[in-house]
Amino acid sequence: MFKTFPKGGIHPPENKLTADKPTVILPVPAQVTVPVSQHIGAPATPVVEKGVAVRAGQLIAQAKGFVSANIHSPVSGKVSKIDTVVDTTGYKQTAIVIDVEGDEWVETVDRSTGLLKEITLTREQIIERCQQCGLVGLGGATFPTHIKLTVPAGKKCDTVIINGVECEPYLTSDHRLMLEKGAEVLTGVSIIKKALGVESVIIGIEANKPDAISNLTELAKGFQGITVQPLKVKYPQGGEKQLIKACTGREVPSGGLPLDVGVVVQNVGTAFAVYEAVQKNKPLVERVVTVTGKSVKNPGNFQVRIGTPVSALIEAAGGMPDDTGKVINGGPMMGKALAITDVPVTKGTSGIILFPAEASKRAEVLPCIRCGKCSSACAMGLEPWLISVLGQKAMYETAEQERITDCMECGACAYTCPAKRPLLDYIRLGKSTVIRLARERITK
């Protein structure tokens, strides 16, 4: 029987157009732009200067403090400038621009392709290696991995959940990874298991990826303590709290972390990155990105170097279709629309979706008919119709009591609304203000 989370959820059209497209390795571009902030936390500090020659895998920006991540050069070449650029979030930030020359890697990186299954590093060494290699969560939140692998004093972790859900429509990069690099992913999972000192790992995969489920189930027989848990297809099952509930029945408290119920969640992409970092000493300089859309000529999954322009990815998929009206970085439910395609791929870029013009505009907003479909869709048990109005009318105190900060912005409410109300826009507005006010209260 497929498990799932009990409350709310929707089932948007899956549109996994690229599920059977093997990952294609893209050639290194002529120039890469590497932002110094590709993670949650403080931006890294550049440690190279203009004109310096760098090699692939070389540290080019040093993490600033504990909640931060190192940035490595994804290519070999010369630093042409350190400049302010617009990134995929639409904000400006510092980036290191490198003109590519050849493809020289630093010697410490093991570039062989053979599977290294035996884990020789100790727990502390594993965590240190993840930190050195600039690993962040590749599911989208880009939280530095070494922090998640460090259980603070007083907390206990007994279960690791690996997120192979990929519940966002269109995206297939994790799916392909589970098919093509299953053994590496499972080795990565074993490393995470060792680092956290837990006995049991659950890999949650939705039932629309039967090939990935059977592949990993078969491979998991060669590993200890790893079970694959098939899940019913339901959005937002990839949300950390929903996935934990589905796999273990535990409920993370409001405002709490997975560790409050003894769980750490890592994405399958992260598990693969952990494998490469720990077994091959390879920093996070590449990732798989799905480029897709109904009018796209050659939609596919592409392995690219970080810093490659999004426009190059679109070219690789057959160019931007004439009817394109929107380019989304990420999934259609939670991704961000790009204003320009001349922005670099970062560690958190899981997909690029091109929407035709007619699908890129919102429908006319009609009055709320109080049907309650938004409340039924909310996986957090909130009342989107209410908290969105509270956000709109600036009634922040009531919004806080109605637990607006529990909202994970999955968009199920706005998706399901028959009157096409921009529920999430106003919830975001209210939520960000409520969080700001709460912070001010603490500092006072």
Add this chain to the structure above:
Amino acid sequence: MSNILNVSPSPHQQSAETTRKLMYGVVIALLPALAASIWFFGMGAIIVTLVSVLACVATEYLIQKFILKTKPSISDGSAVVTGLLLAFNVPSNLPVYIIIIGAIVSIGVAKMTFGGIGNNPFNPALVGRVFLLISFPVQMTSWPLPQGFNTGYADAVTGATPLAIMSEGIKNGETVSALMEKVPTHMQLFYGYMGGSLGEIAAAALILGGIYLVWRKIITWHIPVTILLTVAAFTGILWGVDPTKYADPLFHLLTGGLMLGAIYMATDYVTSPMTAKGMIIYGIGIGIITVLIRVWGAYPEGVSFAILIMNAFVPLLNKYIKPKRFGKEVKHG
């Protein structure tokens, strides 16, 4: 690469469900009951339904166009639903001018004065119906009897509804078993062979439409099932206490406006609670008030009043009955 890209916050896709589709879904669900009415009442059912729908839509259009001076939104289908439901709640020989007054009260007073779709506290069709019942008590309670397809309109043979026969008879001291001889059998009631409002008679057709509504996910089971179970339980207890004084639960379920009310009127989005728990409390309230009015009230039928009374509690239910939140609340900060 000269495309100008659209930038808006997520989510970037919306479901295919729209207000209009939901409203026309309700219209589709009402078609079997309409067909049954035309079968039993003939021409009258057609005339009343057409006049009511047209009058409701026209009232909304004229108010939006000339009084509110906003873009008319009659194409959303909500006025059509109100018109159908108003027609379903009146006798099939009601004079045209009375139907038009009902439509003006439903749309003009009960809906548009509050701001139109989504803002009315009371079910518009029921406000119109109760207004007519109080203003035109004679015309509103002369029920045509079913007689196969009847081409006449005002000259229909009229008589009392089964509920009225039962209520009057019990007051006059007759026993229920004697009265049961005077009303149609339960099977006839199920198919709709009885006197009554235009659309309320055919329980079978109404249930069929209700199943469609649940299957199409336009409504959930909570409100109709709770109302019907409450009525069945309450009248079942009374029946168990004294079967000579109280009619059996099945009789109550199949007569009057209960099926129409429970499946189509009480489930109106705007005037019903938004959480499952709230819906259940609301349904229990409607069931209890309906039985209280039917058994002890001045009117033989009480579904309309019961729904309107519980409509008034909906804002309260929405305020205090909350969905179960995900995760315990922990105090922090």
